[in-house]
Amino acid sequence: MKLIPISAAMMAVSATVPFTHLCTMLEGVDRAKGKDNKKKIFKEFLDKWREFHNSVHKDDPNTEDSFYPAMRLILPQCERERIAYGIKEFTLAKYYIEILGLAKDSPDALKLLKYRAPSHAKGEAGDFAAVAYFVLKNRCPEKGSLTIQEVNDLLDSIATNNAAKNKEEVRRSILKLLRSTSAMEQKWLIRMIMKELKMGMNQAGVFAVFHPDAEDLFNVTNSLAKVCIDLRDPRVRLNEIAISLFSPFKPMLGQRIPLDGVEKEMHHEMFYIETKFDGERMLLHKDGDTYKYFSRSGKDYTHQFGAHPLEGSLTPYIHNCFASHVKSCILDGEMVGYNPQTKAIMSKGDKFDIKNMAEDSDLQTMYCVFDILLLNGQKFANSPLRERVDYLDKLFTPIEGRLLLGDRKDARTKAEVIDALNEAIDRREEGLVIKYPGSKYAPDKRKGSGWLKVKPEYVDGLMDQVDVVIVGGYFGKGRRSHMISHFLCAVAVQPNTPGEKPALFHTFCRVGSGYTLKELYQMGQRLHPHWRVFDKKKPPKTNILFPSGYKEAPDVWIDPEQSLVVQIKAAEIIESDKFKTGCTLRFPRLEKVRDDKEWSDCMTLDELDDMRKNAEGKLASRHAGIDDSGEPSKKKRRTVVRVEKPITVAPQFKAADTSKVQQVSAIFEDREFCIINGPPEHGKADLERKVVAYGGTVVQAPGPDTSCVLAHKVNVRVNNIISGGKYDVVKADWLLRCWEAKQCLPWLPSHMIHMSPDTAAQFALEFDRHGDSFTDDATVDSLKEVFEKIGEEKSSSKVSSEGIAEMEEKYFPNESPLGLFRLCRLYVDNCHVIGDQSTRIKDCPLDLVALEVRFHGATVSPILDSDVTHVLFHTSDLSRLDEVKALRRQRTKKHHLVTPGWVYDCIQTGAILTERDYEPHSSTDST
Structure with missing residues (x-):
């Protein structure tokens, strides 16, 4: 790496490294075969950068200078600090034509404007950067003169002025880039602006070469700058770097696991059992008289709990509890509500928000500490848990109702875990946390962390289920759109006369989880004929009672006699004014449909009141046990006492x-x-x-x-x-x-x-075959019926695309241009898939292309099924290309991958062209 001489005032490495060196490295990565060779080239460039960085900043180990200026160009899609450029290929093409003084109908101008068309762009069709390279290579200097820092400054200027709609400044910045960079550099600049480098090395590969923890830190912070600054030394690991005073980070998490897996996860060694508090996870940062509080998601709640000893709902009460030697510290714990009258820790289900508790509340804020991560500048993330907890006893003096040191006891067997869980159930606590004494603290890590969480609802047989009847439904969103995805459930009012069926029902809870899409569809099919629209302004006369104001009013309702009884599992029963019962379920989950029960056999109000009183709202009323083989006992079915009914004719x-x-x-x-x-x-x-x-x-x-x-x-x-x-x-x-x-x-x-x-x-x-009378005069109603029948006949008489194509060939040979794509079935990639939800892209540029192919005879499929012949991508968004390619490899019947250029060129030539020339390529494709 040949560097530009620097002065004492210019200490940033990016100000000395020529931009052409970065582009040469990217060109080498692009041309290299195989992932290992690509990573080797990038690592050589990175090592030289680090070597030079260490020589420049050897007297300043805390410098903020880092690899970030280069990384934000290598991974432009990960850049969050820079404002969006707001520039696409067509806009950039117009700037180039204007700056270069090209005639709008000149060959080079047409290449830029119609870069997707093979007739203009030849072998580089669809890749604007490659097309621009051929246009610019004879108009730019052979070698650029800009440094990486100067390029970043100009790109920042383009982004800022584009946001301010200052086109002249945007034009000046692009002109300076054009005059000061080579055609090869321009090619990579364009890809940086388009945020897609296409060098055959993906984000994960770049992060892996930079630092083994880079991707983890980026997933937590979403900041390339923080990744490059905090991880500039590849020898220092993330769990120490992520933890710093007054800087938010995501805490370590517990992994959910069944009881019989505890001993294996603890390596069959001694482990800790701690109480799982039902509050808000909170990290306390203290430096002298200054405090900060960060939630699990990194949100700052210092304004609520107090930044100084004279303000907030907690800091004034705990400031003097710390030992005199404690100057600074970071503690991990749970913020809970404490009732000083009953001397009890409250549950989140008790209708209060600890993060926004009023000053005149009957409850007070208490912090339960269970870990320490920093003390007087020394970090403990790499220290095992057994060493960290030793510091806690000497850190502060607990004070009742304000500052609590979490309890902890040693255990070795699952039997001890079961006993502790049963005690937690008796004390109406949320559950347990099991911790391996040798575990190190890894922010935002759950699986394999050495921390386990056990709740009663995770164990079969410990939770009371409620059998309620569905009385309403709510339409869903995303993949659940156009179907009822959530259900309103009710309990029955006990009839006065024994043997009678209930006549009134009180709304009780809303449930929207616990079932698959297939199960939801099956329930919808059974209930669909009986749904009726619920108008909140003109509520129907029904035997279902709602609270005043019709809170939680459903979109549709159903008569209980035509509905289903469902079994629901939940954590506890909590107060709520949204339902007629005055209470509802916390974390409800539908377990199954009770086909063995009639609508009248659902839970009654009296049974609900008894359940609330018996367990103070908690639904964990039974104990876990161990069977004869030493394993946790399985769920025992409750014996249901049924009244014998005489055999009779079905209703x-x-x-x-x-x-x-x-x-x-x-x-x-x-x-x-x-x-x-x-x-x-x-x-x-x-x-x-x-x-x-x-x-x-x-x-x-x-x-x-x-x-x-x-x-x-x-x-x-x-x-x-x-x-x-x-x-x-x-x-x-x-x-x-x-x-x-x-x-x-x-x-x-x-x-x-x-x-x-x-x-x-x-x-x-x-009558004729459409139902029209030969003798009677037609009326408006009779004509409507006839036309409806004709429409039904047309829709039911399906003619295949192959049949239409044969008719066109037979009766209109060479005279049917609108049947060009008749045998094509296209899937248009105009949706973003997020998790299990599909969101359509608004104003997608492919919408017009879809209309064009349909106009010329194609069938556009809403799903990517096995009959699809072509998948249409837009080059501005190829995020799902690898996924579709993987699906194609699995199928016997292969589909083509094409861009809009294929569609327009086929129409222009009047023939189906070879799809291979128009196949898009993602940044992960190797050359």
């Missing part, structure tokens, strides 16, 4: 009681009906009573005198009747129309679910 087959129905009309005289089911607002029994009131008779099974079978929806029984072919099956809607008209209306084709042979022959003489 759907029972006839309505019509003994008290008075006849009001004779429109159905001498007519016999068999009613299978009815619409939600007029059930089977209601329809039967109406038929009798209008002079008809009702049977439960069709016979020789039955006029017709009536049904609202087709079920198994209706299908059996249809398969017999003897009876006309008429929609229940016809019956409702007869009631409205006060007369027995003639059947129309739109009324029929199924026609007997005689009725079908008669209709053929009176």
Whole structure:
């Protein structure tokens, strides 16, 4: 690395390293074959930088100068400190054309503007930086004169002035970059501005070469500057660096694990058992009279707890508790609420927020300490836990209700863990934390940290479940959009008369977890026919009671008689004014649908009150045990005492009681009906009573005198009747129309679910195949019905793309340009997938391309299924390219990967071009 001479005033390494050296390194990485060779080239550049840095700053070990100026150019996609440039390829192309003085229709200008088109960009189509290199190579100096620092300054200027909409300053900065850099440097500059280097070495690979803890620190801080400054010495590990006074960091976490895995995780050695407090994890930083408090997520709550001894809800009470030798320290602990009247630590479920507690609250703030990370400038992250806890006893004097030293006891077996857990259950505590004495403190680490957490809800059989009935639903978002994803549940009011079914229900809780998408879909299918819209302004008259103001009002509601009983597991019962019961569940999780229970068998208000009283709201009311083999005992099913019910006919087959129905009309005289089911607002029994009131008779099974079978929806029984072919099956809607008209209306084709042979022959003489009468005048309603039927027939008569293509070839050879993509099925990559949710990109540039391919005959698939022939990417966002390539390798039927340039060039030439020339490449692809 040849360096520019420096003066004493210019000590930043980036101000001495030419930008061309960085670009030469990137060019070498890009051309190298294999990950190891790429990493070797980058490491050589990094080692020279560090060597020079050490020689320059040997007298200043605390310098802030670091590899950051180069790293922010190597990993531009990770840069958070610099404002976005707001520049894309087309905008940059216009700047280049203007600065270079190119005619807009010149070949070079067209190459820049239409860099995706092979006809203009040739072999580099789709890569704007590579296209620009060929345009600029004869117009730029052979070697640039800028340093890395100067390039960063100009890029900062572009970003700042672009945000301020100062186009002239943006133009000046780009002009200076253009005049002072070579074409090769310009190529990499463009990729830095586009935040995609395409050098075949990804973010993880760069971090791994820089420092073994670099990626971990970046995941915690999201700051390249902090990574480069804190980890500039590769010999110093992260757990010490991340911990510094008055600087937030994420604390070490406990791993969830079953009871029978504790001994193995503790290496079959002695371990600590600590109480798991139900509060807010908080890190206390102290330096003399100055304090700071940071939450688990790094948020500063010093304003609440106090920065100095004379302010806040905690600092004034604990400042004098520290030993005289304690000048500075960092403590890890839990901030909890303490009731001085009952001398009890409160639970977060007791309706208070320790982070925002009012001064006049009956509770007071208490800090429970269980670890120390720094004392008087000495860090303990690399010290084992057994050494760290020795300092705690000499650190401060505990004070009741304000500062507590967490309890800790030694153990060796899971039996001791089970005993401790049972004691925690009896004391209504949240659970336990198991810690390995030799564990070092690793910020933000959970798995393999040596810390385990055990709660009653993690152990089968310890939690009381509640069986509640679903009475409402809420529409979901993301992958759960267009479906009910959360459920409102209720408990029943105990009837006064024994044996009666409940008539009233009180809303109790809302649950939205515990089931897979498949299970959610299955529940939705079962409940879908019975959902009704819930209007908060005009609430329906129902037997479901809500609190005043209709808090937690659902989007849809369901009659409990048509609903499901579900079993829910939760941590505890807490007070809440959002539900009619005045309480709800904390952390509810749906375990299963109780198909063995009827809607009337759900929990009652009395049972809920008993459960709250017995365990003070906690649902962990049973103890864990050990079976004969020495393992934690499995869950024992609760014996449910059931009342013996006489064998009887199922409700759907029972006839309505019509003994008290008075006849009001004779429109159905001498007519016999068999009613299978009815619409939600007029059930089977209601329809039967109406038929009798209008002079008809009702049977439960069709016979020789039955006029017709009536049904609202087709079920198994209706299908059996249809398969017999003897009876006309008429929609229940016809019956409702007869009631409205006060007369027995003639059947129309739109009324029929199924026609007997005689009725079908008669209709053929009176109506055409669309149901339009040959003799009667058309009405608005009849025309609507005919048009709806025609629309249904069109949608049901599916013609394949292959069939359409054959017809075009047969009847319109060489004359059907709009069928160019007829045999193509495209998936358009216009969604970001985050976790288990899919979010559509707003105003995605691919939307217009999708319309174009559909206009020319293609089918656009909403999902990437096995029938997709092409996947369309936009070059500005290739974040999902590697994932789609991996999927292609797994499938027998391969799909092509293309960019919009392929679409437009195919249209322009009138033929399907070779897709390989248009395949996008990600930054992880090796050359």
